[in-house]
Amino acid sequence: MNTRPSLQNRLLVLTLTAVASIWLLATAMTWFDARHELDEVLDGHLAQAASLLTTHQVHEIIEKGESREPRTLHKYAPKVMYQVFHGGRLGLRSANAPDTPILDDGKELKAGFTSIQIKNREWRVFSTIGVESDVQVYVAEEVQARTAILYAVLRSMILPFIIALPILGLALWFAVRQGMSPITRLGRVLEQRQPAAVNPIEMDGTSKETQTVIQALNGLLERIAGLMESERRFTADAAHELRTPLAALRTQAQVAMAEHDEIKRQRALKNTLEACDRTSRLIEQLLTLSRLENNAEAEFLLFDMSATIRKQLADIAPKAISRNQKMELDMDCHCSINGNEILMSVLIRNLIDNAVRYSPEAAQILIHLSYINSLYILTIEDSGNGLSDQDIARLGERFFRIQSNAESGSGLGWSIAKRIAKAHHMDLQAERSEKLGGLKVTLSIPAPN
Ligand SMILES: Nc1ncnc2c1ncn2[C@@H]1O[C@H](COP(=O)(O)OP(=O)(O)O)[C@@H](O)[C@H]1O
Ligand SMILES: [Mg+2]
Known part of the structure; x- marks a missing residue:
């Protein structure tokens, strides 16, 4: 079984990873950007609300004893609260606000933003003093409410992506498969060839890239064909050229066998050995000729x-x-x-x-x-x-x-x-x-x- 990773799958995984990474980065950037902008807008609203409250004639309300339990007008209202004090006495407050100042650290009140914990919840508070300096205004908003908005933004980014990802994957799979088809086809063409076939590969409808591979393969096949041909030639040449020296060798050996005179026998044997040497030199030279044809250098x-x-x-x-x-x-x-x-x-x-x-x-x-x-x-x-x-x-x-x-x-x-x-x-x-x-x-x- 072929256990090597498929190029097609690799391309697919790489592209999808790249897309997901880019999207993650974009989401992170949007998150930070949206948080900053949201904080600015909502802080502005808090400050605006506080400044509106400072204009109330709170001392009149207190003097007339009109201070009563306010009603909750909107479902979002519990997420914000306000308090207006005059000379230390509560004049106005939202339904969810306590009677005592939410910021009471004993120090003189300064206008500005703070974050505090009330009953384990984090609140963003804007405090200010009115035109009459004994008027104190606190407007607070629950931080979790802001985070909820951010999560809503994030959800609206993630959801389409989660839906789009499988569709994108499928489209990419098709695209990669189409793109890879010339390579797959080339593989099949090569598989179907006879093991000893050295004729050039012919395939139409190929891409530029596969054409380069085919050209390189055809060049290689041509060289292999040349080598096979020269090997065949060498075998035939050797058979042709060895006939004569082998016949001579045989004659010399026969002479040596038939000879009774020791000196003549020795001479015949010496001739046999020389014929052997000549034959092996000849084989060597035929190899040289074969190499010469393959552009090797011979010693001249x-x-x-x-x-x-x-x-x-x-x-x-x-x-x-x-x-x-x-x-x-x-x-x-x-x-x-x-x-x-x-x-x-x-x-x-x-x-x-x-x-x-x-x-x-x-x-x-x-x-x-x-x-x-x-x-x-x-x-x-x-x-x-x-x-x-x-x-x-x-x-x-x-x-x-x-x-x-x-x-x-x-x-x-x-x-x-x-x-x-x-x-x-x-x-x-x-x-x-x-x-x-x-x-x-x-x-x-x-x-x-
Ligand atoms: N001098 C010659 N006179 C007549 N025919 C010749 C001569 N030399 C070669 N030939 C012919 O050419 C053919 C090819 O010769 P060659 O390549 O040496 O092969 P071979 O191994 O058959 O000798 C021979 O079969 C022969 O018929
Ligand atoms: Mg001849």
Whole structure:
């Protein structure tokens, strides 16, 4: 089961948290602001009421004895109270006010606001003295009444939010789901692909972001396809190139087995070991070729190319002799080049081997090396049947073979040769031989500076 957190849920939670936080902050700000404003307005009302009360002719009321129990006129009235004293005697008061001054700390009364506790309730009191200084006025309001107003404001903010939150959540869920759908679809497309599929991902109706991911994935797939192809190529090349040295190894081992003379046997065994070494070097170099094609750097050294040509010729000569073919080597110059000696041996052996293999008995093979305009030109010509222009154009295609010829082969020799030539910045071409009538292969080798 996939236990990783879903991107969709994360987005949803993050957005909802952000919205809730902003709303909480706004509510807190409104609360403080409203409290301040409310205090100011209600304090103003208290002061206003007090100043109205100071204008009453309280002493007349007292003298006439008209002071009577007042009535409660509004349900809000118990939340406010007032007292008017004249010369220390109560003149007027609200129904809920006591007979004695609510502020009686023994000190001389000063106009202003105070907060006091009456019967465990907090009251905001405004006290003042009248025009006649022996008139004292107290107007008080219960603080809880103010808080109730604030709570009402808060409720009116919270309620819509509580109702809106699930709706917002649902709308966001839909929006996020819609927004994420290209990613979800890409996931499904990738899931449905065959494990070995390296063809580019094709998906229409994608977003800009997923298009970038698809492009990056396609780039990666292309590189993987290249690597897989080069691995396949390496396997086939190795199989092609190892046939000859393995056959030689087998011959040497057979010779060693059949030999009774100890010295000759030792020589045959030594040859076997050398063939083993050559084979492992060859495998290594084929790996080098495979890496070269993947843009890796190979170690190129200056080496004697004339010697390499001679050596390859000597190796193939027995086969030519057995076929009664006439091989001729003509070198106008000595050739030293910069490159990989083993890979170059593979290239030359393949070309000479083709001339021997695909020319009939008693054919003539001419190998010529010359130096023209900073280039070493190596040509290998034979008097065989040659190839048509179409077939010449196809040389270098992997597994290209002429079906009619009796010789066994895999059609990889030219492909390997061409790639080695390319890695060495050499040019390899084939054409009809004017001189011998068969195939003429030309390798142009840039001379080292
Ligand atoms: N010198 C040549 N004369 C005639 N045909 C040739 C010659 N060289 C190559 N070919 C043809 O080209 C085909 C491809 O050669 P190559 O790539 O070396 O593969 P292979 O492994 O079959 O030798 C051969 O099958 C052969 O038919
Ligand atoms: Mg060949």
